[in-house]
């Protein structure tokens with residue numbers, strides 16, 4: 001998937017890349033990288049932070 005001229009730094013073209021830590025967009029022109037926020041991951045984190053299951 002290619003995002004034309006979506007780089008905030010050089011207005012270059014960005015594509016989606018993936019590694020162990022998740023997915024991110026990378027600029028083909030300057031190498032700028034930006035994480036893609038994963039809504040599921042955020043929900044999971046929030047669950048952990050707020051205590052999720054209640055233990056007495």
Ligand SMILES: [Zn+2]
Pocket residue numbers: 007008009010011012013027028029030031032
């Ligand atoms: Zn760029």
